[in-house]
Structures are given as structure tokens and as C-alpha cells.
Amino acid sequence: MDLLDKYKKIWNNHPKDTREFSSEEIYKLAHSKSSSIVKWIFIIGLIEFVVLNSSCFFIDMSEALSMYKKMGLIKFIYYSQIIFYIIVFYFLMTFYKNYKKISTTDSIQTLMTKIIKTRKTVRNYVLFNLSYFVLIMIVVTIASINTNFDNLSHKEILIITIITIVITVLILAVLWLFYQLLYGILLKKLNTNYKKLADLNSEK
Amino acid sequence: MEKKLEREFLSDFEKNQNIAHKICRIYTTNQDDHNDLFQEITIQVWKSYSKFRRDAKFSTWMYRVALNTAISLYRKSTKRIKYQNIDDFAYKIKATDYDQTEEFQLEALYKAMHQLNDIDKALIYLYLENKPYEEISETLGISSINARVRMNRAKEKLKKILSP
Numbered sequence: 001m002d003l004l005d006k007y008k009k010i011w012n013n014h015p016k017d018t019r020e021f022s023s024e025e026i027y028k029l030a031h032s033k034s035s036s037i038v039k040w041i042f043i044i045g046l047i048e049f050v051v052l053n054s055s056c057f058f059i060d061m062s063e064a065l066s067m068y069k070k071m072g073l074i075k076f077i078y079y080s081q082i083i084f085y086i087i088v089f090y091f092l093m094t095f096y097k098n099y100k101k102i103s104t105t106d107s108i109q110t111l112m113t114k115i116i117k118t119r120k121t122v123r124n125y126v127l128f129n130l131s132y133f134v135l136i137m138i139v140v141t142i143a144s145i146n147t148n149f150d151n152l153s154h155k156e157i158l159i160i161t162i163i164t165i166v167i168t169v170l171i172l173a174v175l176w177l178f179y180q181l182l183y184g185i186l187l188k189k190l191n192t193n194y195k196k197l198a199d200l201n202s203e204k
Numbered sequence: 205m206e207k208k209l210e211r212e213f214l215s216d217f218e219k220n221q222n223i224a225h226k227i228c229r230i231y232t233t234n235q236d237d238h239n240d241l242f243q244e245i246t247i248q249v250w251k252s253y254s255k256f257r258r259d260a261k262f263s264t265w266m267y268r269v270a271l272n273t274a275i276s277l278y279r280k281s282t283k284r285i286k287y288q289n290i291d292d293f294a295y296k297i298k299a300t301d302y303d304q305t306e307e308f309q310l311e312a313l314y315k316a317m318h319q320l321n322d323i324d325k326a327l328i329y330l331y332l333e334n335k336p337y338e339e340i341s342e343t344l345g346i347s348s349i350n351a352r353v354r355m356n357r358a359k360e361k362l363k364k365i366l367s368p
Contacts, residue, residue, distance in 0.1 A: 003363055003366060003367060004331075004359055004362065004363060007309065008331075008332055008334075010309050011332040011333075013306060014222070014310065017222060017225035021221060023218045026214055026218055026246060027210075027214060029246040029247070030217075030246045030249075031250075032247065034248070035240070035244065036247075036248070036273070036278065036279075037279045038277055103255070104268075104269045104272045104277070105256075105265070105268060105269060105272075106345075107342060108276060108345055109344060109346065112276050190279075192322075193275050193276065193322045196321060197323055197344065197345070
């Protein structure tokens with residue numbers, strides 16, 4: 001008899017667990033709060049949507065608007081904001097649709113694919129926000145140099161450009177690191193298992 | 205309607221809770237984690253219970269939801285979650301005349317399974333539960349051929365651990 005067949009025989013005589021729950025206890029457990037990673041992805045995703053879109057409440061918008069007016073950027077800001085919110089709405093809809101599709105009754109691989117897809121929507125949303133931030137930084141820097149061109153020396157223009165690039169890169173790096181850390185920790189196990197199953201399917 | 209569904213769920217789950225307990229023993233190594241995972245499996249089975257069609261066996265369906273929870277949804281956290289008075293539940297120690305040697309060997313099997321990766325754990329578990337390859341491949345979402353190939357590898361790994 002094969003070694004595993006022996007263990008299988010023992011497994012077939014598996015005793016009932018000593019911690020068997022009554023139906024009242026199962027009822028309480030079933031109605032308690034879930035701590036699944038899907039729930040966390042949903043909560044973190046929502047926080048990201050809210051935080052990134054509520055930044056205007058922390059910035060003095062009237063001062064920013066008068067500055068844009070002075071630089072002749074008011075039309076650009078107006079139209080880019082409209083496009084920005086249309087894209088944000090699209091991301092929100094996709095995020096919600098993907099989240100609703102997640103079902104534990106799917107096969108293990110399908111479930112993992114759907115979880116990763118939902119997370120990718122949030123990742124793309126963050127990437128979109130960061131790109132928009134970079135675009136605004138570049139446009140504002142160029143406009144402010146243009147506005148004050150006559151008063152600035154070449155050296156000053158160079159310094160302003162370098163400072164803007166450094167600040168932009170620093171902000172991007174910090175945000176990216178935070179983001180990678182957040183989802184890296186949350187999805188470490190899932191990513192490992194997903195890769196194992198994907199490797200399995202790609203094997204000939 | 206909800207009450208009827210709830211009653212059916214409680215009856216089905218209570219009868220089949222050993223599926224969840226076994227999975228918890230395979231995927232966790234201590235009592236707190238066992239309880240956490242058991243709780244999450246109970247929540248997930250209840251959440252998707254309305255999707256369960258009576259044309260399949262409840263136990264077959266529960267294997268999938270429970271394994272999905274253990275492999276994809278459950279993330280061991282260092283900070284203990286607060287579950288509803290689970291510690292207050294008095295565990296009923298079942299009087300059993302279960303063979304002492306078999307109990308020792310079963311413990312050795314669990315310990316060996318702890319050394320496998322999550323996917324291999326699922327494969328070995330389904331093998332021990334006598335599941336056909338068709339069901340194994342459907343549960344994992346891989347082809348039947350891949351399931352066979354991978355199963356053989358997982359079995360070899362387990363054998364090596366059990367008889368070094």
C-alpha cells in the first residue's frame with residue numbers, strides 16, 4: 001500500500017472537530033464583521049477616491065483661481081477639470097462593477113483574477129491622478145515662467161525648473177511608495193497564490 | 205423568506221462544519237488563526253448562500269467557498285480581529301474512542317501539509333477527501349490535465365516530507 005493511501009485511510013476516519021459549533025454560535029459568526037481582503041480593497045479604494053477628490057477643500061481655491069487667471073490658464077483648468085471628473089466617474093463605475101462581480105462561488109483562479117482586476121482599477125485611478133498632477137505642475141510652471149519671463153534671468157528660470165522637477169519627483173516617489181506598501185502588504189499572499197496558479201496553467 | 209433561508213443555512217452549515225474545521229487546520233497553525241478563518245468561512249458561506257442551487261450538493265459547493273476564503277480572501281493579520289465572543293464559546297470536547305496512534309499520524313499529516321504551498325494544500329485536501337479530478341479542476345479553475353500533473357507533484361512533495 002502506498003504511503004499516502006495509508007494516510008488517506010486515516011483521513012477517512014477523521015474524528016469530528018472538538019470545537020464543533022451549535023447553530024446559535026454559527027448564526028453569531030455568520031453575522032459578524034468580515035475582515036476579508038476584498039472588504040479592505042473596497043474600503044481603501046473608497047478612501048482613495050474620497051481623499052484624492054477632496055483635496056480642493058484644503059486648498060484656497062479663490063487664491064488659486066486668481067493665480068490661474070493671471071497666468072491665462074483659467075480656460076485650460078476649467079476644461080481639464082471637466083474631463084478629469086468624467087474620467088473619475090468612469091473609474092468609480094468600473095471599480096464598483098468589478099467589486100460586485102467578486103464571488104466566492106467562482107473557481108479559485110477566477111476569484112483571484114477578479115480581485116486583482118478590482119485592485120488594478122484603483123491602481124490605474126491613482127496613476128491617472130498622479131499623471132494629472134504632473135500635467136498641472138508642468139503647465140503651471142511653464143505659464144508662470146512665461147508670465148514673469150521679462151523679470152527672470154536664465155539662471156533663475158533654470159533654478160525654478162529644477163526645483164519644480166525635484167518637488168514633483170519627490171511627491172510622486174512618496175505617494176508611489178506608500179501605495180506599493182499598502183497593497184503590497186495587503187495582497188502579498190494573494191499575489192503569490194495567483195502566480196502559482198497562473199504558472200500552472202502556462203505549463204505545457 | 206430570509207428566515208427560511210437562514211434556517212436552511214444553519215442546518216446545512218452545522219452538519220458540514222467539519223469541512224471548514226479541516227480547512228482551518230490545514231491553513232492555520234494556531235487556535236486564534238483557526239477561529240479567525242473559521243469565522244471568515246462562515247461569513248462567506250452565508251453571504252453567498254442565496255446563490256447556492258439545490259441541484260448540487262451543499263458540501264460540494266461549500267468546499268469551493270471555504271477554499272476560496274482560505275486561499276484568496278483570508279489574510280493573516282498580526283492584529284487580532286474581534287470576533288463575537290468566540291472565546292466565550294465553551295468547546296465541547298467529544299468523548300471519542302479514536303485510536304491514539306491514528307490521532308498521532310493524523311497530526312503528522314497536518315504538520316506535513318503545513319509545509320506545502322497554499323495551492324498544493326488545496327490539491328492534497330481534495331485528494332484526501334476523495335474528490336474526482338473533474339471537481340478538483342473546476343474548484344481550482346485549472347484544466348483537468350494540469351490538475352493531474354500538479355497533484356502528482358504535490359503528492360511527491362508530501363511523501364518526501366512524511367518520509368524524509
